Amino acid sequence: MTDAPRAQKRSRPVQVADQIKRWVVERDLRKGDKLPNEAAMIAQFGVSKGTVREAMRILEAQGLIVTKTGPGGGSSVGEVSKDRAMSLLGNYFYFKDLSLSDIYQIRKVLEPELVATLAGKLDDETLDELREMAHRHPEPARTPEEEKQQHITSLAFHARIADAADNELLDFVISFMARILADLTVYRRLYAAPNRALWERGRRHQIDLVEALARGDGQSARDIMRSHMQEAETMMNAQEMKITREFMAE
Amino acid sequence: MTDAPRAQKRSRPVQVADQIKRWVVERDLRKGDKLPNEAAMIAQFGVSKGTVREAMRILEAQGLIVTKTGPGGGSSVGEVSKDRAMSLLGNYFYFKDLSLSDIYQIRKVLEPELVATLAGKLDDETLDELREMAHRHPEPARTPEEEKQQHITSLAFHARIADAADNELLDFVISFMARILADLTVYRRLYAAPNRALWERGRRHQIDLVEALARGDGQSARDIMRSHMQEAETMMNAQEMKITREFMAE
DNA sequence: TAAGATTTGTTCGTATGTATC
DNA sequence: GGATACATACGAACAAATCTT
Numbered sequence: 257m258t259d260a261p262r263a264q265k266r267s268r269p270v271q272v273a274d275q276i277k278r279w280v281v282e283r284d285l286r287k288g289d290k291l292p293n294e295a296a297m298i299a300q301f302g303v304s305k306g307t308v309r310e311a312m313r314i315l316e317a318q319g320l321i322v323t324k325t326g327p328g329g330g331s332s333v334g335e336v337s338k339d340r341a342m343s344l345l346g347n348y349f350y351f352k353d354l355s356l357s358d359i360y361q362i363r364k365v366l367e368p369e370l371v372a373t374l375a376g377k378l379d380d381e382t383l384d385e386l387r388e389m390a391h392r393h394p395e396p397a398r399t400p401e402e403e404k405q406q407h408i409t410s411l412a413f414h415a416r417i418a419d420a421a422d423n424e425l426l427d428f429v430i431s432f433m434a435r436i437l438a439d440l441t442v443y444r445r446l447y448a449a450p451n452r453a454l455w456e457r458g459r460r461h462q463i464d465l466v467e468a469l470a471r472g473d474g475q476s477a478r479d480i481m482r483s484h485m486q487e488a489e490t491m492m493n494a495q496e497m498k499i500t501r502e503f504m505a506e
Numbered sequence: 507m508t509d510a511p512r513a514q515k516r517s518r519p520v521q522v523a524d525q526i527k528r529w530v531v532e533r534d535l536r537k538g539d540k541l542p543n544e545a546a547m548i549a550q551f552g553v554s555k556g557t558v559r560e561a562m563r564i565l566e567a568q569g570l571i572v573t574k575t576g577p578g579g580g581s582s583v584g585e586v587s588k589d590r591a592m593s594l595l596g597n598y599f600y601f602k603d604l605s606l607s608d609i610y611q612i613r614k615v616l617e618p619e620l621v622a623t624l625a626g627k628l629d630d631e632t633l634d635e636l637r638e639m640a641h642r643h644p645e646p647a648r649t650p651e652e653e654k655q656q657h658i659t660s661l662a663f664h665a666r667i668a669d670a671a672d673n674e675l676l677d678f679v680i681s682f683m684a685r686i687l688a689d690l691t692v693y694r695r696l697y698a699a700p701n702r703a704l705w706e707r708g709r710r711h712q713i714d715l716v717e718a719l720a721r722g723d724g725q726s727a728r729d730i731m732r733s734h735m736q737e738a739e740t741m742m743n744a745q746e747m748k749i750t751r752e753f754m755a756e
Numbered sequence: 757t758a759a760g761a762t763t764t765g766t767t768c769g770t771a772t773g774t775a776t777c
Numbered sequence: 778g779g780a781t782a783c784a785t786a787c788g789a790a791c792a793a794a795t796c797t798t
Contacts, residue, residue, distance in 0.1 A: 265794095267765070269563060287601070293783065304767045306556050309785085313519060313560045317567040318597055325784040326775025341598035347568055348591035349674065351537070358673040361623070365615045373611070423608040424599065429679055517785075543763065554787040559765085576795030577762040758798100765793065773785065 269310035272301050276315060280333060291321065291331040318344070342432050349436070359433050360489040368481040370418065370426055371465065376472025382420050383470050389413045390462035396455045411438045413462060458487060519560035522551050526565060530583060541571065541581040568594070592682050599686070609683050610739040618731040620668065620676055621715065626722025632670050633720050639663045640712035646705045661688045663712060708737060 266274070276291065292300065297308045312331055315321045319336035323329070378386075389409055397403035411434045418430035461484040468476040516524070526541065542550065547558045562581055565571045569586035573579070628636075639659055647653035661684040668680035711734040718726040 269765090273567075295783090306559070306768090307766065309556070310560055310563045312784095313563045314567040317523075317564040318594060320597060323784070324775080325773075325782095327782040328776065329774085329783050331784095335601045336598040338598070341595055344568060344594040345591055347570060348586040348588070348678070351585045352674045354675055358675050361619065361673055362616070362676055362679070365619050366612070369611065369615050423611055424602045425604055425608050425683075426612055428598070429612070433675075519785095545763085556788090557786065562764095573764070574795080575762090575764040575793075578796060579763050579794085581764090761797080762795085763793105764795100765791100767791080768789090769787105771785100771787080774783085775781100776783100777779100777781080 268303055268307050269314060272297070272303060272307060272311035273314040275301065276311065277320070280320075285333045287333055287335045289333045291333070293330045338428065338431065341428070342435055345432060346436070354436065356489070356492050359436060360485065360492070362429070363433055364482070364485045364489070366426065366430055367414065367417075367485055368478040370421055370430060371469060371481045372474040372478040373423075374417065374420060375469050375474035375477045378420055378469055382416070383466060385416060386413065386466045386469070387463075389416065390459070390466055393459075396452055408438060410458075410462070454487060454491060458484065458491070461487070518553055518557050519564060522547070522553060522557060522561035523564040525551065526561065527570070530570075535583045537583055537585045539583045541583070543580045588678065588681065591678070592685055595682060596686070604686065606739070606742050609686060610735065610742070612679070613683055614732070614735045614739070616676065616680055617664065617667075617735055618728040620671055620673075620680060621719060621731045622724040622728040623673075624667065624670060625719050625724035625727045628670055628719055632666070633716060635666060636663065636716045636719070637713075639666065640709070640716055643709075646702055658688060660708075660712070661685075704737060704741060708734065708741070711737070 276297075280291075291297075294305060294308055297303075297311075298305055301308070312321065312323060315331075316323060319340040320334065321331045322334035323331045389412060392409055393402075393406045397406050415431050415434040418427045418434070421427045421430075461480055465477060465480045465484070468474075468480060526547075530539075530541075541547075544555060544558055547553075547561075548555055551558070562571065562573060565581075566573060569590040570584065571581045572584035573581045639662060642659055643652075643656045647656050665681050665684040668677045668684070671677045671680075711730055715727060715730045715734070718724075718730060
């Protein structure tokens with residue numbers, strides 16, 4: 257049991273929620289498995305309807321159960337989705353004021369590592385998706401709106417690669433960083449000459465990376481991603497950005 | 507607004523919880539700031555007491571608010587603790603069956619990166635704590651119980667270093683991995699000769715690492731951590747381990 | 757210490773909404 | 778459509794915690 261030896265006073269709904277958690281773990285229940293209905297829990301725990309409902313809300317908020325009305329309805333175990341997990345974690349960092357350099361310090365080492373292990377292991381469908389994204393914007397953006405769109409496509413490119421990893425933790429961390437970056441609000445001064453050469457190199461990186469992945473060349477993939485990350489960081493630092501302070505919604 | 511354009515039917519408590527979240531974000535409320543009390547929310551949202559309470563439980567479960575009874579009590583904004591964030595994220599991985607190699611793939615690149623940036627930046631108090639942990643177990647374990655204790659001390663050593671990072675995201679990821687590893691259940695066969703040489707090298711690594719950090723030698727720190735991670739992985743792979751399948755408690 | 761005020765915590769009864777058969 | 782089984786929501790009352798005087 258990881259359960260802390262807690263001396264704290266815990267409200268009844270929280271106690272009930274904890275008991276239900278233990279109940280689920282003990283029986284090793286899985287995704288669709290059903291929990292007892294309200295009436296049964298009222299009897300089981302000797303508490304009122306309201307208390308049971310509050311307990312269910314707690315579990316629901318954590319993504320652990322889903323509830324349906326009607327006959328055959330009730331609560332059942334629900335796998336925590338990646339999106340919800342990212343939102344919950346996002347709430348933690350809401351108070352932390354992450355900087356771009358914080359994020360890039362990690363991206364710079366994780367993303368090259370990721371592509372190195374993925375080389376030669378991607379199926380054709382994934383590779384085609386990546387090719388499409390890499391080629392989607394053949395010209396530099398002319399308007400802030402286009403710029404934003406390209407930015408989002410680029411982050412989706414990275415998230416798509418992470419999804420293909422069989423390391424769920426690596427996938428999550430990289431996807432989470434992509435999401436934070438996507439949620440950034442860009443305050444930028446529009447420079448007269450938005451370095452076309454640098455932009456072009458970024459695009460080439462993506463294209464070359466996909467082909468390195470396709471032919472199973474892990475070392476090249478790693479090297480390409482390294483310089484890509486390096487240049488991406490440079491570009492972003494050149495802009496004035498600020499992380500939006502808001503809670504993430506599921 | 508990150509808020510998704512959700513068509514779903516959301517129950518009233520969830521709607522109320524969302525509105526309160528928005529309310530908090532709009533006013534940029536911080537850690538101790540108080541929310542309206544139950545009665546006010548009942549009036550504000552035109553819902554019943556039970557509904558408001560369920561909404562509060564949702565926010566509480568996410569670590570966003572804390573509630574106290576009595577005069578001057580009520581709900582207030584509560585910074586999400588690292589522990590709670592780790593627990594919530596742990597629930598996501600509960601369903602994922604992470605392997606040791608998944609975790610070490612990331613540790614191997616992140617921890618060397620961490621110590622490299624930390625060299626020369628730790629205060630004396632932190633360094634002394636690390637020295638104490640590195641020297642705490644001068645002899646190899648003789649019993650499974652001692653072995654477990656040494657394992658936990660070692661993970662605490664890494665978590666302590668992560669805490670000192672000014673990169674909150676890096677801190678969190680490393681601490682989270684340490685916690686997962688600490689939650690592992692060890693099923694081991696006790697080998698006749700538990701490689702004393704390897705154990706001794708691990709201990710030396712920790713001791714040397716602290717001194718490299720103390721004298722500000724980032725390159726050495728990185729190298730030491732690299733081989734330390736490499737050997738730690740080897741040791742763990744030699745053991746039979748299995749991740750305990752249970753929800754983490756706060 | 758004690759009493760009173762304030763605010764959340766819990767219960768019960770009842771009514772409504774919703775999905776299935 | 779109607780019956781059934783279930784969650785959803787409301788309102789009034791009382792209990793418990795905690796602060797102030």
